[in-house]
Amino acid sequence: MRLDFVKIFVDSTAVLFRELIGPAVDVPSISMKPSPVAGREVMAIIGLAGEAHGRVIFDMDLFTAVQLAGHMMGEPSPGMTPLVRSSIAELASMAIGRAISKINDGGMRLRMSPPTVITGANLVSYDQCFETLVAPIATAYGEVRVNITIQDLD
């Protein structure tokens, strides 16, 4: 696990959330898990490739996703519309894009995939074989968990 990169991912995400959502954003604790804990109703997944590989999964409740998207759009949304899904994908993309930019300016070469958003009940991530760092980010609209797995190439 590249913990140095993980810190950049978490910090970039928290700073971006503060910029977009407001100052009431906190990262109370970070923990290592044997696999991603993502299991809420909305997941945004971004793959990482290049000189290291891995993935970042943002997961949150449906309510949180709809409220976050409504804040970003500047108007409330009636539910999980395509525009809400796109807003959550863009939120994840901006956070990880910013982190990758910092890492690459430090001399590494990482690329990110376009985000994929999955919605539904009882979602489970099947990335069982990778240690994952889980950072819960508390926002005014509920918690967004950031599940980060990143390793050097063997």
Add this chain to the structure above:
Amino acid sequence: MLDVKETLVKSPLTCLIVDDSAFMRFHLRRMMDSFDNVIASEAANGNEALREYGRLRPDIVLMDIVMPGMEGVETVKKICSEDPKARVIMISSVSYQEKVAEAMSAGAKCFLPKPVTTEELRRAIQSVLTPTTDN
């Protein structure tokens, strides 16, 4: 307010928004609509952008980088090889120095990291529309 009186373009200002994200197209279109006398069109990927650019010849292009298929820098290269006077503003969440340099050498006139504010966008558009000795 966006002032296009002293620029190279006729009024109204025409703009092509290129982003695979429906949210970003919605967001940028709303920003553009807040300026006076602007007509905005949209494309969701590089191939669509090439087709729409050829059809519309917009005054400015707002271009994302990370897109499925033909990504933004490659799309800018193709647009600028067709029209060296194209005015492209890159707007991307990926903004490391090498990528910015790559975008600018492909022909982009300006680079804005996401998230972009209305004021940043207004200033960027005015800067690419301002006549210079190169124009």
